[in-house]
Amino acid sequence: MKAYVDKQKCVACGMCVDACPIEFRFGCDGLAESYQEIPQDVVDDVWQVIEDCPVGAICLK
Numbered sequence: 001m002k003a004y005v006d007k008q009k010c011v012a013c014g015m016c017v018d019a020c021p022i023e024f025r026f027g028c029d030g031l032a033e034s035y036q037e038i039p040q041d042v043v044d045d046v047w048q049v050i051e052d053c054p055v056g057a058i059c060l061k
């Protein structure tokens, strides 16, 4: 399972990067991105981040 950030929606608030840095980082474009398969021990954190993203930019693929 992998998270996906819709960069057309992301407003670079940083919440996902702060809350779950093992899964999210800022790309060179200054917007958030997911960069690896979701480690099993942070699946719950990723679900919370998906719920909390202020613009609904994150989904699972």
Ligand code: SF4
Residues within 6 Å of the ligand: 005, 009, 010, 011, 012, 013, 014, 015, 016, 017, 031, 032, 052, 053, 054, 055, 056, 057, 058
């Ligand atoms: S929480 Fe949402 S808007 Fe904020 S940086 Fe992450 S993807 Fe972008």
